[in-house]
Amino acid sequence: MxxxxxxxxxxxxxxxxxxxxxxxxxxxxxxxxxxxxxxxxxxxxxxxxxxxxxxxxxxxxxxxxxxxxxxxxxxxxxxxxxxxxxxxxxxxxxxxxxxxxxxxxxxxxxxxxxxxxxxxxxxxxxQYHWANVLGDFTDDFYELPCPHCAAEVTIAIGGYGRYAAIRDWDLGDTDRRELRPSPAEELSGVGRWMYEIAVRDGEDLLADGISIFSARPSVRPVPVSSPSRTSTRLRTAPSCGSTGWRWPLPHPCPLKGSPLPCRLRDDTSRCRVGKFTE
Missing domain, CATH: 1.25.40 (Serine Threonine Protein Phosphatase 5, Tetratricopeptide repeat)
Incomplete structure (x- = not known):
């Protein structure tokens, strides 16, 4: 009562x-x-x-x-x-x-x-992290630390492209690597569960995006000009040249003490779970 x-x-x-x-x-x-x-x-x-x-x-x-x-x-x-x-x-x-x-x-x-x-x-x-950051993968950008060198990596999934890159303030997306979905049999844990739910319900775009988070960037970088979406550019450290990032990758919110993750998209001043990053 x-x-x-x-x-x-x-x-x-x-x-x-x-x-x-x-x-x-x-x-x-x-x-x-x-x-x-x-x-x-x-x-x-x-x-x-x-x-x-x-x-x-x-x-x-x-x-x-x-x-x-x-x-x-x-x-x-x-x-x-x-x-x-x-x-x-x-x-x-x-x-x-x-x-x-x-x-x-x-x-x-x-x-x-x-x-x-x-x-x-x-x-x-x-699964509170994904409950707060998951998008529909029509035009999503995720900021993740490289597991090898901690450089900030931008993952783009949607109409703007499907790639991992180091985002530079002046140069835009550099060291760009195209992403491809992982085969379903390679998924595990919560990633596989999410994928199977989306496939079951005919949500192909969502399922494809979830599987991309288990993808490896291609070994050869793909040159790319500076993106027009300047509002999402962030200063980051140089790439370590790693050829693979595996999902799930932890991304704590920049706000100290926050238990929630940060999903930046279109506006670098606002955390998508409702808090400001500056």
Whole structure:
């Protein structure tokens, strides 16, 4: 039984969240859902104690409510953040498992919100890194340290190309190596699980992108002119000349103390999980 008197929301209140939950349980009230979103997750980043306490009730609504499913998924994606609600999460273990079953069933219907649902399922599986960084691979850029020399490596997957490169402020993408997907039989662990889910659901572009993260760049560099997407250029160290990067590669967020990874795309000043890198 939740003691709501101790469950502060993001506006430091304890009374409003139970009232809003009761309201949305009775009817689909758009304003109530908006208010819940602001109170349960701070700045789209940190779940409040009230948000963690509300998770079981949101999951009960999620089967028939897109808003409830999305809000519960957003809370789960941020469950690795700094908060004092570990006991609340542990007490909701059975509900979280139930939520995972619901999300997986929803994925198989090939919904319009497939990526959002997939990321929520990753969070349920405690794959918080990928729950926060995974894109749809239509135009994605990932910054990863080379496992051999720690030089910053840019991985591009999408319409802009499929390659690994060292990104230079003045020269653009240098030492460019084309990427190719790994055969499915070479995938393992969470990468294989992600790939198999995407293939099962006919999400070929997503599956292809996941398999590329197990790819090796080609041995011969491919010359490339400076990219037009100057907003994504970063200063990096020279390449060590390694011919292979293997997925998964760790990429801690530049913000000290943050448990969440950073996915830079189009704007070098903002971390894609909602925090600034400068």
């Amino acid at each position: 939740v003691n709501w008197a101790q469950m502060y929301d993001c506006r430091l209140g304890v009374d409003r969240v139970p009232e809003l939950l009761a309201l949305v349980e009775r009817e689909d009230d758009a304003e109530a859902w908006t208010d819940l979103g602001y109170r349960l997750i701070l700045e789209h980043d940190l779940p409040s104690m009230a948000g963690l306490a509300a998770l079981p009730r949101l999951v009960r609504l999620a089967g028939g409510s897109t808003k409830a499913r999305h809000l519960a998924g957003a809370i789960m994606e941020r469950a690795a953040s700094h908060h004092d609600g570990d006991d609340l999460l542990a007490g909701s273990a059975a509900v979280i498992v139930e939520f995972g079953v619901l999300l997986d069933r929803h994925l198989q219907s090939r919904p319009a919100d497939y990526l959002l649902t997939f990321r929520a399922l990753l969070a349920v599986k405690e």
